[in-house]
Amino acid sequence: QEKVQQSPESLIVPEGAMSSLNCTFSNSASQSIWWYQQHPGKGPEALISIFSNGNKKEGRLTVYLNRASLHVSLHIRDSQPSDSAVYLCAVSILAGSFNKLTFGAGTRLAVCP
């Protein structure tokens, strides 16, 4: 059973600051790691994914993956109040004939104007 742990549980940052979220997973055979954003009353929305060791940058988002330490982080540059949401880390594992996503409990981010 894949385990996905996220930290911190909640994070408050001022507008314009860098937000840094962490995720550890238990299975080194994981396929891709995904970050989803969820606003209240809405379904999760995919933000960015990474498969290979190293980093990946898209706009204000940067993801770092270290498979040896089973750790992935998400960094949001120049955080905006609209970034306030719950961020879910999800790990894709090949389960039989399909890739199954297992989600962490989330980090609640609040960006204060």
Place this chain on the structure above:
Amino acid sequence: NAGVIQTPRHKVTGKGQEATLWCEPISGHSAVFWYRQTIVQGLEFLTYFRNQAPIDDSGMPKERFSAQMPNQSHSTLKIQSTQPQDSAVYLCASSLASGNTLYFGEGSRLIVV
């Protein structure tokens, strides 16, 4: 594209009653997933269909939960003899294939009283 459509958005049912939740995936998506989200357990995988065929239902509570996909444009999740612990947001997601980006609906909030 309307995205994944879930109905009803909210449902209140009495203990022991039956609840049926509907999902219309994005047109052209061959993979349909059901997840359940609670504060305590987070997002939990329930079941997965590929090209309408059930592939994995390992997350489904065996006795009272069932899911079907009678055609490519809709899937249903049925809960018989509902219990208070079934109260949750039930999320449907679709994707082009497993391993690709999941597109979630806004969820159906079920409250069992």
